[in-house]
Amino acid sequence: MIQTNAVLDAKGLACPMPIVKAKKAINGLEAGQVLEVQATDKGSTADMKAWAESTGHQYLGTIEQGDVLKHYLRKSSGEGKEENKHPYVASNEDLQKIVEANGNAVVLDVREAAEYAFNHIPGAQSLPLGELENRLNELDKETEIYVVCRTGSRSDLAAQKLAQAGFDKVVNIVPGMSDWTGPTEKSVN
Amino acid sequence: MPVNPITTKEIAQKVINKEAFFILDVRNEDAFSDWKVEGENITYLNIPYFDLLDGVEEILEQLPQDQDIVVVCAKEGSSIMVADMLSDEGRTVSYLKGGMKAWSEHLEPVKVGNLKEGGELYQFVRLGKGCLSYMIVSDGEAALIDATRMTDVYLDFAEEIGATIKHVFDTHLHADHISGGRKIAEATNAMYWLPPKDAQEVAFNYQPLEEGRDINIGNTTIIIQPLYSPGHTIGSTSFIVDDAYLLSGDILFIDSIGRPDLAGLAEDWVGDLRKTLYTRYKELSDELVVLPAHFMIIEELNDDGSVSEKLGTLFAKNHGLNIENEAEFRKLVTGNLPPQPNAYQEIREMNMGKINPDEEQQREMEIGPNRCAVR
Numbered sequence: 001m002i003q004t005n006a007v008l009d010a011k012g013l014a015c016p017m018p019i020v021k022a023k024k025a026i027n028g029l030e031a032g033q034v035l036e037v038q039a040t041d042k043g044s045t046a047d048m049k050a051w052a053e054s055t056g057h058q059y060l061g062t063i064e065q066g067d068v069l070k071h072y073l074r075k076s077s078g079e080g081k082e083e084n085k086h087p088y089v090a091s092n093e094d095l096q097k098i099v100e101a102n103g104n105a106v107v108l109d110v111r112e113a114a115e116y117a118f119n120h121i122p123g124a125q126s127l128p129l130g131e132l133e134n135r136l137n138e139l140d141k142e143t144e145i146y147v148v149c150r151t152g153s154r155s156d157l158a159a160q161k162l163a164q165a166g167f168d169k170v171v172n173i174v175p176g177m178s179d180w181t182g183p184t185e186k187s188v189n
Numbered sequence: 190m191p192v193n194p195i196t197t198k199e200i201a202q203k204v205i206n207k208e209a210f211f212i213l214d215v216r217n218e219d220a221f222s223d224w225k226v227e228g229e230n231i232t233y234l235n236i237p238y239f240d241l242l243d244g245v246e247e248i249l250e251q252l253p254q255d256q257d258i259v260v261v262c263a264k265e266g267s268s269i270m271v272a273d274m275l276s277d278e279g280r281t282v283s284y285l286k287g288g289m290k291a292w293s294e295h296l297e298p299v300k301v302g303n304l305k306e307g308g309e310l311y312q313f314v315r316l317g318k319g320c321l322s323y324m325i326v327s328d329g330e331a332a333l334i335d336a337t338r339m340t341d342v343y344l345d346f347a348e349e350i351g352a353t354i355k356h357v358f359d360t361h362l363h364a365d366h367i368s369g370g371r372k373i374a375e376a377t378n379a380m381y382w383l384p385p386k387d388a389q390e391v392a393f394n395y396q397p398l399e400e401g402r403d404i405n406i407g408n409t410t411i412i413i414q415p416l417y418s419p420g421h422t423i424g425s426t427s428f429i430v431d432d433a434y435l436l437s438g439d440i441l442f443i444d445s446i447g448r449p450d451l452a453g454l455a456e457d458w459v460g461d462l463r464k465t466l467y468t469r470y471k472e473l474s475d476e477l478v479v480l481p482a483h484f485m486i487i488e489e490l491n492d493d494g495s496v497s498e499k500l501g502t503l504f505a506k507n508h509g510l511n512i513e514n515e516a517e518f519r520k521l522v523t524g525n526l527p528p529q530p531n532a533y534q535e536i537r538e539m540n541m542g543k544i545n546p547d548e549e550q551q552r553e554m555e556i557g558p559n560r561c562a563v564r
Contacts, residue, residue, distance in 0.1 A: 014266045015263060015266045016239070016267040016270050019238075042553065043264070046217055050239070054237065055239075
């Protein structure tokens with residue numbers, strides 16, 4: 001069970017309806033929120049991917065459960081355009097070296113749970129940006145925290161929030177998962 | 190303006206008649222570039238349906254005023270939606286009934302010729318996938334060769350012309366499409382023949398198709414003479430029918446030659462393939478009309494929609510039959526092999542009777558273009 005902001009039931013519907021309905025559903029979401037589309041039309045996987053690419057939404061992945069295909073999409077957010085403000089920054093390559101050298105390094109993945117589910121750095125901890133403020137007690141101020149997202153923009157916001165809350169060993173990883181070439185793992189089948 | 194469906198049968202006629210018309214294909218770009226309705230005078234525009242959800246105004250200018258427009262998608266749902274939108278804008282368009290799924294399954298029967306002592310030979314042209322199958326009819330009896338999984342088409346056709354199917358053959362174990370041979374044989378109590386060397390792993394009973402065992406159809410005059418011709422598969426068998434036609438299976442095509450079916454065995458089989466083409470076929474009459482199991486490009490169609498050519502003409506014009514140097518031939522056949530057909534292992538297992546997928550899965554297995562030749 002992957003946490004999402006909305007679930008659309010398009011089971012039993014033939015093309016074009018799964019996409020028509022997904023378009024409406026995603027219009028009702030905030031930028032960056034995640035939609036789960038449940039469909040039974042086999043062709044819907046290729047179409048969801050191609051549609052997301054053409055509209056700028058992010059296609060996260062599909063899980064097959066029996067006859068049902070669960071597609072995960074994240075509404076386009078326009079992120080990656082603003083300038084990052086958190087002063088401590090490291091590159092993907094830097095992080096890869098750190099992780100290789102120290103298996104216990106704290107990598108905090110602040111993307112949505114569905115994004116994390118389909119692709120994340122082994123050992124990374126999932127803590128979506130929207131939940132950060134309520135879950136600060138899960139983090140340790142004495143340890144270095146490497147914050148990662150897709151493009152470096154949400155992780156920048158997260159790093160700023162952490163700094164304001166008194167965490168002073170926080171490093172923002174830029175760009176993040178969009179360009180990550182190191183090992184990854186999934187927490188779904 | 191009402192939106193009318195156009196059937197695969199009507200599209201097939203347009204393709205065969207080389208009519209000029211316009212296809213608006215609304216599948217996604219990958220699907221379109223993989224395969225589409227092919228025709229010599231078709232003009233295409235590919236815009237995925239999901240890019241048209243907000244309206245079709247932007248593409249109106251790209252649609253011709255003086256040609257028939259057919260909207261095509263995978264199964265028809267999206268093409269109806271887009272056709273309706275175009276109709277609301279005042280344009281007259283039709284949509285392909287059943288979409289590419291139906292097109293992939295459409296078989297167009299074309300009469301190739303009459304047999305000497307009475308009877309006919311029909312070719313079933315699967316335009317969407319390039320497969321060719323055959324029905325030989327004489328005196329109320331029929332034989333089928335390389336039948337596709339659309340078995341009803343053959344059964345209905347035989348009934349319509351008043352023939353009973355007595356023998357069903359596959360020239361080899363197919364890897365690119367699902368054979369309907371066994372199913373038809375079961376439905377009609379016909380004998381199902383396979384080359385034993387291709388059938389070592391099959392999970393059903395069959396008649397071994399071997400050279401020297403002529404098979405008669407109708408009033409004992411139509412002789413079907415098997416000719417062992419390995420190279421595409423180790424068991425590949427051709428047929429000489431009525432001393433006039435050479436059914437070459439996947440060994441020899443109009444514009445190309447067969448390739449060894451399993452890339453791993455290309456080295457082993459290339460010698461057999463050369464011997465079949467350059468020695469066995471060379472000894473046959475130049476006047477034989479070659480009827481292959483596939484065509485590769487739509488230009489191979491004759492004016493009546495059939496695919497055929499005299500053996501003598503192929504020896505003069507087909508590049509694959511004119512490579513003097515054996516090493517060069519080996520290089521052509523074993524180097525640069527095209528990718529294997531979609532799901533070819535599963536298709537082989539299905540044709541051996543080892544797996545039994547449902548119809549929807551069979552459809553998925555066969556999706557995409559055919560790739561069994563080298564040029």
